[in-house]
Amino acid sequence: MxxxxxxxxxxxxxxxxxxxxxxxxxxxxxxxPITVQVLGxxxxxxxxxKLEPAxxxxxxxxFVLGAGNVIISLMRNLIPNRIRIIVQLVVVASLxxxxxxxxxxxxxxxSKQLSVFVGLIITNCIIMGRFEAFxxxxxxxxxxxDAVGNAAGYGAILIMVAFVRELFGSGAxxxxxxxxxxxxxxxxxxNNGMMLLPPMALIIVAIIxxxxxxxxxxxIEE
Amino acid sequence: xxxxxxxxxxxFALIMVTVVAxxxxxxxxxxxxxxxxNVEQEKQQSILKSIGVNxxxxxxxxxxxxxxxxxxxxxxxxxxxxxxxxxxxxxxEAIDLSVEERQVPLYVATKNDTTFYVIPLRxxxxxxxxxxxxSLLDDGNTVYGTTFDHKSETPGLxxxxxxxxxxxxxxxxxxxxxGEFVSVSVVKTGASNEHEVDGISGxxxxxxxxxxxxxxxxxxxxxxxxxxxxxLNAE
Numbered sequence: 296m297x298x299x300x301x302x303x304x305x306x307x308x309x310x311x312x313x314x315x316x317x318x319x320x321x322x323x324x325x326x327x328p329i330t331v332q333v334l335g336x337x338x339x340x341x342x343x344x345k346l347e348p349a350x351x352x353x354x355x356x357x358f359v360l361g362a363g364n365v366i367i368s369l370m371r372n373l374i375p376n377r378i379r380i381i382v383q384l385v386v387v388a389s390l391x392x393x394x395x396x397x398x399x400x401x402x403x404x405x406s407k408q409l410s411v412f413v414g415l416i417i418t419n420c421i422i423m424g425r426f427e428a429f430x431x432x433x434x435x436x437x438x439x440x441d442a443v444g445n446a447a448g449y450g451a452i453l454i455m456v457a458f459v460r461e462l463f464g465s466g467a468x469x470x471x472x473x474x475x476x477x478x479x480x481x482x483x484x485x486n487n488g489m490m491l492l493p494p495m496a497l498i499i500v501a502i503i504x505x506x507x508x509x510x511x512x513x514x515i516e517e
Numbered sequence: 518x519x520x521x522x523x524x525x526x527x528x529f530a531l532i533m534v535t536v537v538a539x540x541x542x543x544x545x546x547x548x549x550x551x552x553x554x555n556v557e558q559e560k561q562q563s564i565l566k567s568i569g570v571n572x573x574x575x576x577x578x579x580x581x582x583x584x585x586x587x588x589x590x591x592x593x594x595x596x597x598x599x600x601x602x603x604x605x606x607x608x609x610e611a612i613d614l615s616v617e618e619r620q621v622p623l624y625v626a627t628k629n630d631t632t633f634y635v636i637p638l639r640x641x642x643x644x645x646x647x648x649x650x651x652s653l654l655d656d657g658n659t660v661y662g663t664t665f666d667h668k669s670e671t672p673g674l675x676x677x678x679x680x681x682x683x684x685x686x687x688x689x690x691x692x693x694x695x696g697e698f699v700s701v702s703v704v705k706t707g708a709s710n711e712h713e714v715d716g717i718s719g720x721x722x723x724x725x726x727x728x729x730x731x732x733x734x735x736x737x738x739x740x741x742x743x744x745x746x747x748x749l750n751a752e
Contacts, residue, residue: 344672377525382533389537396544400551403574405557465673488719491673 318440322448323512329452330504334420338514339453340496342412346469349457351405352412353450359390360422361442367430368438383426410443421449464490566664567650568626568633587625590744593617608639616736623738624711633661636738640730643722644669647730657742660690675723686714698739703728
């Protein structure tokens with residue numbers, strides 16, 4: 296796990312300099328929060344049974360991580376070192392409560408779907424991990440890019456896992472029975488109930504890690 | 518000021534807590550009305566859905582009084598005057614009391630000149646509460662429709678109780694057998710008569726929960742329907 300604080304660039308540089316772009320693209324592959332840093336696994340198990348909640352969860356994490364990273368980064372010179380984890384926790388908890396309350400008031404159906412999982416964003420290790428490892432030592436803009444990259448890397452894996460689990464577990468995508476159109480059930484195909492249970496999410500994540508490692512040279516250990 | 522000093526740390530914590538508390542309580546107060554409205558509208562929507570009226574939330578709130586003609590509070594077989602209105606009765610508290618002590622709501626609905634009785638249900642699933650509404654025809658016996666909902670049943674397994682495939686089975690089932698209350702049982706396989714429906718494979722505990730919920734929540738109304746039938750016969 297890479298938790299050491301990354302270097303702050305001193306000189307002023309263009310908004311999307313090569314270095315800044317890497318902040319966004321790295322977490323998609325070589326530094327993916329789920330498959331490489333193995334953070335945020337808990338939510339990857341819980342909400343990947345169906346595609347829709349997985350996507351809404353990714354968007355919520357994107358919002359919380361984006362806003363949180365910027366807030367922490369703005370306060371980084373003020374936060375007393377000894378209580379920095381508590382400060383981070385307060386920031387993420389308040390943001391999550393705000394998201395939850397807003398969803399309940401304006402997007403009631405979505406909030407019903409997500410139910411307890413919105414609250415669980417607080418426990419998502421990616422968020423605290425990025426606050427601690429990145430936002431505390433970098434400027435708001437860089438922190439925002441880092442948040443975008445990590446949320447996208449997290450969301451990509453979540454959606455991949457949810458796609459496999461919903462398709463083979465319920466024979467559906469976004470709740471639409473796609474497999475029944477192919478007529479595959481008539482020749483004796485049966486949905487795999489195992490796919491709906493949490494362990495299969497781990498196995499699918501493991502398969503993704505396997506494929507990723509075999510394709511990305513820099514990840515292959517000696 | 519020294520950032521590592523105790524004083525600075527305390528001041529920082531104090532300011533942070535105050536700001537966050539103000540922000541969160543502000544948001545909570547500002548959004549409370551809308552949130553409560555959503556919950557109420559959803560309840561109205563579920564009640565209407567159990568008599569086969571499918572509307573979205575906002576429409577349900579508008580149309581609710583057109584369909585629901587009477588809201589009664591039932592205790593021990595008769596309609597009573599109660600301090601809380603029928604709509605505001607909390608079912609999760611009501612089911613903790615014995616069948617005789619319970620004050621439960623009964624919604625009388627009219628659709629196309631036919632009268633229906635809508636009964637709220639509340640019980641336990643595998644992971645959390647399950648609830649719903651069941652509508653009976655005027656005879657107080659034949660099931661017309663159901664709405665089930667749940668907090669956290671397993672998606673694809675127990676959560677299937679909200680699906681049409683499960684709920685459509687209830688249409689035409691009967692809760693009484695020769696004047697005896699038998700409820701509608703959720704059985705493992707092969708529902709064979711008008712008092713049984715098929716459970717969900719892989720969702721056994723949720724299915725059993727629905728079974729218990731139906732038995733428990735319908736029971737307080739049996740006396741009321743019997744008394745009503747006797748009164749009608751006497752006329």
